[in-house]
Amino acid sequence: MFGYVRPYQSELLVKEYDQYKAIYCQLCRILGKEYGWLARFSLSYDCTFYAMLALSVSKAGMTECRRCCGANPLKKCRYLEAEGGAYEKAAALSVLLTYHKLLDDKEDESFFKSLGCRLLLPLVSRKAKRAAKKYPFLAELAETATREQAEAEQRKTGIDECAEPTAKLLSALFGELAGENAGQKAALTQFGYFLGRWVYLMDASDDLTEDAKAGKFNPFLLRLGLSDRRELTGEEQKHAEEFCNNALNFTLSMLLPPLNLIDMEHFGPIIENVAEKGLPEIQREILFLHVRQKSRFHPGRAGK
Numbered sequence: 001m002f003g004y005v006r007p008y009q010s011e012l013l014v015k016e017y018d019q020y021k022a023i024y025c026q027l028c029r030i031l032g033k034e035y036g037w038l039a040r041f042s043l044s045y046d047c048t049f050y051a052m053l054a055l056s057v058s059k060a061g062m063t064e065c066r067r068c069c070g071a072n073p074l075k076k077c078r079y080l081e082a083e084g085g086a087y088e089k090a091a092a093l094s095v096l097l098t099y100h101k102l103l104d105d106k107e108d109e110s111f112f113k114s115l116g117c118r119l120l121l122p123l124v125s126r127k128a129k130r131a132a133k134k135y136p137f138l139a140e141l142a143e144t145a146t147r148e149q150a151e152a153e154q155r156k157t158g159i160d161e162c163a164e165p166t167a168k169l170l171s172a173l174f175g176e177l178a179g180e181n182a183g184q185k186a187a188l189t190q191f192g193y194f195l196g197r198w199v200y201l202m203d204a205s206d207d208l209t210e211d212a213k214a215g216k217f218n219p220f221l222l223r224l225g226l227s228d229r230r231e232l233t234g235e236e237q238k239h240a241e242e243f244c245n246n247a248l249n250f251t252l253s254m255l256l257p258p259l260n261l262i263d264m265e266h267f268g269p270i271i272e273n274v275a276e277k278g279l280p281e282i283q284r285e286i287l288f289l290h291v292r293q294k295s296r297f298h299p300g301r302a303g304k
Helices: 014-035 037-042 045-056 086-108 115-134 136-154 159-176 182-206 208-214 219-223 234-260 268-288
Strands: 062-068 076-082
Touching (some): 014 045, 014 076, 014 086, 014 115, 014 268, 037 086, 037 115, 045 086, 086 136, 136 159, 182 219, 182 234, 208 219, 208 234, 219 234, 234 268
Antiparallel strands (some): 062 076
16 A cells, blocks of 8 residues: 555554554455455555544544455455445445546556556446445535646645645545534534645655656746746756755644544544644655555546
8 A cells, every 4th residue: 555644654553553454454354345356456544543533532442353355365454344334335435436546547547557547447446336326425525626626736826726626525435524513523624724735745746856857737836937847957956846845844743732622532543643743754754765656546637
């Protein structure tokens, strides 16, 4: 997996890391159970975080068990089962976002580059219809975010407007987890908004060099006056990365206050690890160590 929203493993306690893996494996199991074996390939750290947050703010009972791995029957894994529909919602979200990402890639890439997407779409489409029927709220959010994202980037708008659809998507997803608790809803909504904004900006930063070479739209390139280049100089690359890092740091500073206001029944240290250490580490790896970490979870950016 290579999502952006993941913990900084070396700073987790062993029991915390085991809990995180148990959630990850249970989500994988539910994806296979609900949507078939192929759906397991849509599993991401990002939807695992959504499932963990949903469990964290709920009072659902949980049970840990060990059973054979669905992907490798010779291996035994820990699974954290839970009452309620947290895993089922996260699985549906994973399938729906994968479907819209495939649609986006099919439209934006050449025929041969998008051949894999064209072959997968009929299979994923059936799974997405099943998810949409079960969770129309999630399906509407995913479709709206994808459409607004494409429209914003086709208009070649600025950084804030381009980041807005992903920010609103996570804001709505997280806010819905609060139910009727108004105070909790406000904190979750704000946390989701800035996390969604960070995810979009991180993806745009990750694609900076690639988009410049391919002549594709990138809001950072437009903002820095580099959208007409095909190859960034060393100085331009350094300046662009510093600009991206500052924008990302500002967004991180905005998501931490609402996080501190969320009442978490479970997994608080893991969620705080992701926000306070995992996200900054991803920034460092991508912008300064140049480690590629492509994300699967957000609606995708037009022009890819």
